Amino acid sequence: DxxxxxxxxxxxxxxxxxxxxxxxxxxxxxxxxxxYKKYPAEGPTFLISISxxxxxxxxxxxxxxLNKSAKHLSLHIVPxxxxxxxxxxxxxxxxxxxxxSGTKLNVKP
Amino acid sequence: xxVVSQHPSWVICKSGTxxxxxxxxxxxxxxxxxxxxxxxxxxxxxxATSNEGSKATYxxxxxxxxxxxxxxxxxxxxxxxxxxxPEDSSFYICSALRGAVGGNQPQHFGDGTRLSIL
Numbered sequence: 001d002x003x004x005x006x007x008x009x010x011x012x013x014x015x016x017x018x019x020x021x022x023x024x025x026x027x028x029x030x031x032x033x034x035x036y037k038k039y040p041a042e043g044p045t046f047l048i049s050i051s052x053x054x055x056x057x058x059x060x061x062x063x064x065x066l067n068k069s070a071k072h073l074s075l076h077i078v079p080x081x082x083x084x085x086x087x088x089x090x091x092x093x094x095x096x097x098x099x100x101s102g103t104k105l106n107v108k109p
Numbered sequence: 110x111x112v113v114s115q116h117p118s119w120v121i122c123k124s125g126t127x128x129x130x131x132x133x134x135x136x137x138x139x140x141x142x143x144x145x146x147x148x149x150x151x152x153x154x155x156x157a158t159s160n161e162g163s164k165a166t167y168x169x170x171x172x173x174x175x176x177x178x179x180x181x182x183x184x185x186x187x188x189x190x191x192x193x194x195p196e197d198s199s200f201y202i203c204s205a206l207r208g209a210v211g212g213n214q215p216q217h218f219g220d221g222t223r224l225s226i227l
Contacts, residue, residue, distance in 0.1 A: 042221070
């Protein structure tokens, strides 16, 4: 039962352009959503979160949008940098964390 | 920022061996720690929630006698894979939570342990 889904396994973007990573969920009880970034051979690191009562949260180059009616959230990175190349996981939080399968972002110089 | 240390980072051992993995929160006390398993190109699969001073809560389908969890202090949780077999080969990751589950506090992850059973 996958409650959080990331349907795009990979994304390739040119440096300086916008990266948009998408995430869908099924559990309407999630009260927070989080994005994590993971480099190879390292654990995921927390990037940004959003409360279920909000529709946008911004932190520097990173913005997360939440569309509750569509049960969809997205992470925007602008401008994208080569160092952003990593696997990005979204997660929903309700009593425990449910993670998506990740999207591998490649930012080309 | 918060740091979680996981040790060892890579283990190769023979079938039938028991392997212990340690997860330490270095700069905060973690009442709750989590153990995940990740298969190639798949999501993090929660195995169990480790609560300091009490028994771990295992997810459905995870054998508690196979994967022993001990959370003896607020900064240390251990996962022991008992009598490991090749099908137990995987990437195991722990995380620690500074606050209560369900809030906006993120989990802080260790760097994972690559377990290879020959």
